[in-house]
Amino acid sequence: MRRNYKLLVLVLLFAAASCSFTTKTFDDPNKDKTLIELITYVLENGHYDAKDLNDSFSKEVYKDYLEGIDPLKRYFYASDIEEFSQYEDKLDDQIKNSDISFFDITHERMVQRMTEAQDLYKEILSQPFDFSKKETFDTNYDEHPYASSKEEMKERWRKQLKFSAIANFYDKKKEQKLALENDPDHEIKTDAELEEEARELTKSSMEEYFDFNDDLERRDWFSLYVNAIVEEFDPHTFYFAPQDKDRFDMAMSGKLEGIGARLQKKNDNVKIVEIISGGPAWRGEEVEVGDEILKVKQEDEKEAVSVVGMRLDDAVSLIKGPKGTKVTLTLRKVDGTLKDVQIVRDVVEIEETYAKTAVVNKNDRTYGVINLPKFYFDMENYSERNAASDVKNEIVRLKEQGMEGLVIDLRNNGGGSLKTVVDIAGLFIKEGPIVQVKSKLEGQEILKDTDPSVLWDGPLVILVNELSASASEILAAAMQDYKRAIIIGSKQTYGKGTVQNVLDLNRWVRNNDLGDLGALKITTQKFYRVNGGSTQLEGVKSDVVVPDRYSYIDIGEKDQENPLPWDQIEAASYTVWDGYIDFEETLSSSKERMAQNDHLKLIQENAEWIRDQRNDTSFPLSYVEYEAEMSRNEEQAKRFNKISEYESNLSYLSLPYEEELFETDTVLAEKRMRWHENLSSDVYMEEAVNVLEDMKMNNIKKSGVALKK
Template sequence: MKKIKFLLAGGVVLGLFYSFTFSSSLINPEKDKLLIEIMAYVLERAHYDPETIDDNFSENVFMNFLDNIDGQHRFFIQADINNFAPFKYDLDDQIKAANVNFFDFAYKKYTQRLGQIEAFYEPLLDRPFDFSLDEEINLDYDNMEYTESLSELRRLWLKYFKLSALGIYVEKKDEELKKFELDSTYVMKADDLLEEQARAIIRENMETFFEVRNDMQRKDYFSIYLNAITAQFDPHTNYFAPQDKERFDTNISGKFEGIGARLQKKNQEIRIVEVISGGPVWRDKLLEVEDVILKVAQENEEPVDISGMRIDDVVKLIKGPKGTTVYLTVKHVDASVEIIPITRDVVELEDAFAKSSIILKDEKKYGIIHLPKFYIDFTDYSERNAASDVKKEIQKLKDENVEGIILDLRNNGGGSLQTVVDMTGFFIEEGPVVQVKSTGGRKNVLRDTDPSVTWDGPLVVMVNESSASASEIIAAALQDYKRAVVVGSKQTYGKGTVQSVYDLNRVISNNTHGDLGALKLTIDKFYRINGGSTQLEGVKSDVVIPGRYSYIETGERSQNKPLEWDQITPAEYEPWDNIPYNFEYAINNSKTRIENNSYMVLINEQAKWIKAQQDDNLYTLNYDRFLKERKQREKETEKYNELDNFKAPFLLETLKVDLPELNKDSDLKESRLRWEESLSKDIYLFEAVNVLEDLSVPLKKTNKLAQTKL
């Protein structure tokens, strides 16, 4: 296994921490003030490009916080905003003084408005909606004014409810008409009954909404305020409250220690909504979906009644180290109640891990590896990680004698830098993979030092607008080495920064305030081996395939406060020359196919239509106009329905070596089959296979083809 240091908390930053002496302002033991001062200190000294905390910074924090808690202007009224205004240019001073007066003031007013809306929403839903009135609502939140009074706010909520009710009513009306078309004796439900049912659904949704909101505590909103501060440094610098840090760790590793069930709170009850394949609950068939958890007990302790408890707190009680036992008092769907002991274990989220399949086309065999993220267990690199798993998938495909491999990184948002450096090494001989520049201009070249190559055959990397960070590193490196053809969107996401997670509890000794959480902080920028940054620019595909969102601004460019693009000197590297195949031939062939493919042309037209619809924020509340506009949209989009009929002229086949494990788990097997079925309708994969096929044509033959064309 190739070695490279983790880009985590470095000695320089830790040195700053241990030399930190707190000012007298922290004699006040309140935890939130402590967090403000620690965060400000760390951000100023450890961030790659720290912001100046001044009046402009203050204004941005002010606007960001209000947007995060009330971006749709559904809670505050104009008088509230006027009362907040004196704080607009004062937050920089408050941050420096570890003062939270603005947050306290805004939070108090927010909870007051929340209570008022909870009190008036039910009466608004008691009266039937009249869909014959010629009304409309504008949902252009960026330019929406705050309402002038509470009564005006009520009218706004009434319009929101009416818009939702109209959508539900139309769906129910359509269902009734379809039933009548199938059976002329069917007696359709009256319109007033359908409208009443629509309001009942909205009422139930609002009950759930307020159940969730009322479960939120002051500390939850304070986390939002802290992130309004971190957002001014760059989009990827975030504060993690303790429970958020746990979720981040689970997401990046693809596993956690617990019982293997997803929970949901509804009507003050904690219910099982999913049993995770491979976990203790699934393995021993202990619980079922819709079972209700009443009490939780640890070994040799009294059970805790969890009714009314926040779901985060319930999860804390249930999760625990592998090998320990938790006792759940459960009410089953049949109303029977029993105490169930469950031995906790490591639960792996299989959908988060690499998987592969065989593609059969024209008597040739290719392989596809889907990697949803660059996962890793930061505490132990020898555990399952993206690099080691991809290496196994490559070997399995080699055992099947595939002629080429597609690495599918679409929608892969990145992850561990170490795994991407190791993974790139599977496809090249030793050499630089990525350059990293730290604060002060220090540059480090991360290299593959292992001369062995796991796969030396034809290679295609698939990307889209959501392929980010680590995905961009490997795509850029393989592109610069001319080792692979990159197929996909015009460019990838454009995240060229490196983050490290710092445990804020390590900043001070003798912390008496409880868990302070963590700070994910941008500490470096990474660069291609050719010297260019992927920041904002992303990786430009060799073969650009039109997508439905091609004309909509996405990625890092669409974020607030992204770091700028720049470039540094190239690293020393030699393009790959071990495979005698003609990249230009494959790329030019692909471009010609795309230009002449009727499906591709249609996708491009659809993308332009979607762009045109993006700025239309005006919605009718009139039933007849709604139907007329829907009919017009259906007519405009009818031709795009043809895209659903695409079926690739190849077959997908599950690897034989995977079948024994899949046959043990029907859910996992079904998930794999659904994935392969989706690939069979994937026009982007179809073009990637064509490129792979062209790459497999020997260079001498492509030269002869070129001469023939001349």
Template sequence: MKFNFKNTLILIAFLTISAPLFANNNPKDNDPEKDKVLVSVLNYMLSRGHFVEKNIDDDFSELVFDSFIDGLDPSKRYFTQEDIQVFSQYKYQIDNQLKESDISFYKLVYGRFTEQIKTAKKYYGDILSDSFNYKKKEEIDLDYSEIPFALNENELIDYWRKQLKLQTLGKIQEREEQEAEKLKKNKKFKKTSFRKIEAEARKEVLKNMEDLYMRIEELEHSDWFSTFLNSVVSGFDPHTSYMSPRIKTRFDQEMSGKLEGIGARLQKKGIYTHIIELVSGGPAWKQGELEAGDIILKVAQAEKEPLDIVGMRLDDAIKFIKGKKGTEVRLTVKKKLDGSTKIISIIRDVVELEETFVKSTVIEKNGKKYGLINLPKFYIDFKDNNYRDSAKDMETEIERLKKEGVEGLLVDLRNNGGGSLKTAIEISGLFIKEGPVVQVKYRGEKPVIENDRDDKIQWEGPLVVMVNEFSASASEIFAAAMQDYKRAVIIGGNQTYGKGTVQKVLSINQFYPKYDKDLGFLKMTVQKFYRINGGSTQKEGVYSDIAVPSRYSYMEFGERDMDGALSWDKVAQADYTQTNSYNNFADVVYNSKDRVNKSKDFQLINNYAKWLKENQDDTTYSLNYKEFVKENKDQKTHAKKFKDVFKFSSKLKFNSPKYELPLFKQDTILKDKRVAWHKNLSKDIYVNEALNVLSELKMKKEVALVKN
């Protein structure tokens, strides 16, 4: 089945169970004492530190009950109504159990689920061993939130049958389309019989299921228990979560944009660990022998005995491959090209994840130069204050663009999910003289105003900020500050994500120091932040000065669509002064809105967004072969109307800043990435309109301060 929006729903629904919710019942990993300690300490931390004072009562108990069961079985493929009835004895007792560090509910559900995981192999094996009845008039609804649990095991098996049949239909159609294309190109091509295609499709679905359950069996009790703990802590709000030590390590890497190791992305395929990509500039890339597609068989620490990692879970294999800067790792590798086995020695080092960091480009438009800075995340290294962070890098990048002679600056925050509050405040300060940037409030306390205290302005010229529906948290702090000061024009989706809360990551062990095992971390919502105008960005987000249609315009997502999201409210306005920077702010905004409304390209995008919404709402699929094919044919016919929806060319020229040019001679991968980025920017209708806005903005010669 060719990729389209509707079909992604099938994939998402079918692969939901591959999330880290499952585990084999591994006695070695089971530590009842640790589980009880975790429940006790988390209860203490949440009751005293979370922004919301939550009643741990029957309503909370019911919420945890539903969340945990839905988290384990979102596709209704494991539990029956009989199981739910058994579980229900604890539906209004979980609150009492949590207070007593009693995990009887968890153990009951956990035990039943591990049994069903084992049974599932028989279900899908038996079902896929024979052909389906494709003439039968039946359908499947993938909106599982509206579907009851199976009445009994027979109905449960039928749920499985329908889901596997849907997957098989997709494979059949995909294969038949491929053969039809071959027949067009070669009239002598002999098409494969439907019977053979159908058998091969079932075989492929079976392999996918076996691979999936191999990954499930690699997971451990701690993964299961983490799921239960997250069902509990997320009852306070959607952004509060339990982080195991392994997840915390990943979190730190994402926030800092760096790690220590060999600089290779790995993936588990079957029983083997494959090299997927080398990180440009990393130790493996510099060493030169390791390549994408190679398979790692053994890992040795310098001259020590090598450890066989074939069949090892990926997270465990990574532990042995990663290591401190300056240490040696020797990999026994099966080479992709000739299948030979080779031992490759690599000295580990700090690896910077280049896609995390700020990057910029210079655009030529109507004889003038403009700078675009892409900020993918508000990154910071909490452990090393001297290491690069997004604020330092932004300041450096602006200075470089000033040397290029740019006359306006475009900051791209699209898809930036946030990060460090500290760097958001500091980056805001690069564009204003001084003053409040955001207000932060703890539970039961008055808001604290966080100020930019440096009167230096790094960029005084025209400024446009691009956002979209995925710009969140720290992105919203920056965009809101620029909007409230009237320092920048905000252009993007109707509103940003709407995450107006602040989380702090706390070591659980610090609240129970006498316990010697690593209990992990709690990422807990401890504050809400507010704009300097007093309004919260919670749920509302930041409304764009210029709203442009996007594929997400009619979709339901964002903070306002999350269960348990904290409410919007407001506090007193801070004492601040707007920068009266532009002669023609209102005119520029009006002109842009007029262009967008009259643009056939944006009209097409808007119609496309409506069509995507219709597809999102339509979750029912026919399992009759002829009707299935017809549905997909009709959808593709409709989709052709939108085949050129993002076929746009600005004809603008994008160039890397001069400081990057010498780097390209050493790093061709970096050069290729920049070439691809510039190519995409030249086709980006949103960047084009943002540059139109930027080019029209006129600064006042003498910027006055207007009291707000």
């Protein structure tokens, strides 16, 4: 869809040349006002289904923004909301006029209220909780009114903190009981001592929470306000502040340029929490998990910069950098010593992003499994590593191992590049349409596979669940419409039938002295199946439906705010796959196995139990009642322990090229071992392999009949 993206940019650039974005605007020092003006223009002219900026729109932005910044209603008072309410139906006018006075007043008030809240929690946690007192805490915050007085606000905080502390107290009591069972001489602590420890844990978590919030700057809060505006257009239109855009690019490509370490801020210190396998830090072997970064020095600078107390995002910006450049880190090692370590930055690949492959043998037949976490690609250069090229390479390798059937696992795959979907689908069919796309600017078009070759013409199963979305749904839908694959999974997938493009907002700014304005992910198209139906809201319905823990949780597109509606268009011209596979016989066998599977019945019961637990929002704050409720829940949960204990008697192995990598990369070896163990206890994967076996046998039977004739 690169061509569509470029056309949109050209159209908007042309329009921008004749609209109100003048040099005078960019000379305005108020970057936030310019950002509102720019985003509003782009949305009105580029969004697939642009909303009217009217009083109704204003009220929705007002509601969603306030809910977004104070979801637990523990900062703003009823008097604050009464003061803010004068803006409820005026935000549309403010947006049109690039007026940010509503944001300014709410931001200033939030900073004030958070400061007051810090005093409140410290005061409350300085005194013991009375866990003998009968009272409850309701976590259905939507039904809570805003506090009308300081006394009411303090009481609200007291209950929330007590709710946290009683959970810690319960855990402490359990730990002590277990310790006594293992060691009768274990020192017994009084309830008063355990209560104090529980309170300290709650206090520590609150300190970390407010440390994080103290790092937030005005720009961070303003991004929340901007997104309250843009998400009224649809749930997938989103504003990326500059550093958020970097993270999005990294997530889509699975690559970053830096040292190859994941960082976390704790008590003003930047700590290394993971070394990414294969990255510069991993190769150098001088950096360890647990090391703290004290200073950062660039190769062209004389002085190092202290990152102690610095915002984590700012520290990360100093540490990462272009491939080939050097950075020196002053580390406080795990053993307490100080050490300067120089690292040459490089391109780091996040292995979890990429497709991974395993082989499994059953009844002397070899089957392949490809897990695809997302449809990744490099947004700057599609010819770089992407999901389609990786899947193609893995299929070639699997064929070399004698593969007789293939499972593509798209569970939890939230989507990605549309082009990679078309390329992957083309590996399994001859020429033909894969997906239809409808655009505001270009009308309707059909994206086709134009390569008549078929890389894999054998049995194919696709696994999905409620979190399989967007590009995952395109691939599953296309293979289902062609009767090329059997889809196994949830009743329906996520239901995201829209396409987004990411637009760099800086390209509209002439003589920009405002700094990086970030980017806007904007919905520009809807896609449709080759049969003309839309996956929007309805998703893809599995051929074989199996229960899972998400069955009763509202997590689909239909459960989001402001989704675009479902519709349909005329079907494209396509030819159903002419393989030998008898779909109906295979589906019938699979459904029969599923209906008789006691393990799946237990998963169904677990899903219903999770639903009931989520619907219960009232919790006791007296220990006797809390302990009784936890005990009941734990007894009930024991019934579901068997779910994780399931064994399929199938063993999974890596391909030979990965086995060679394991000799030097023990981290990768451990990750693959864990994945293979999970596959062995995966009832859905077991059924996918069973279906492959049925498809293979049906193929052989049909082939035999054809040969006899």
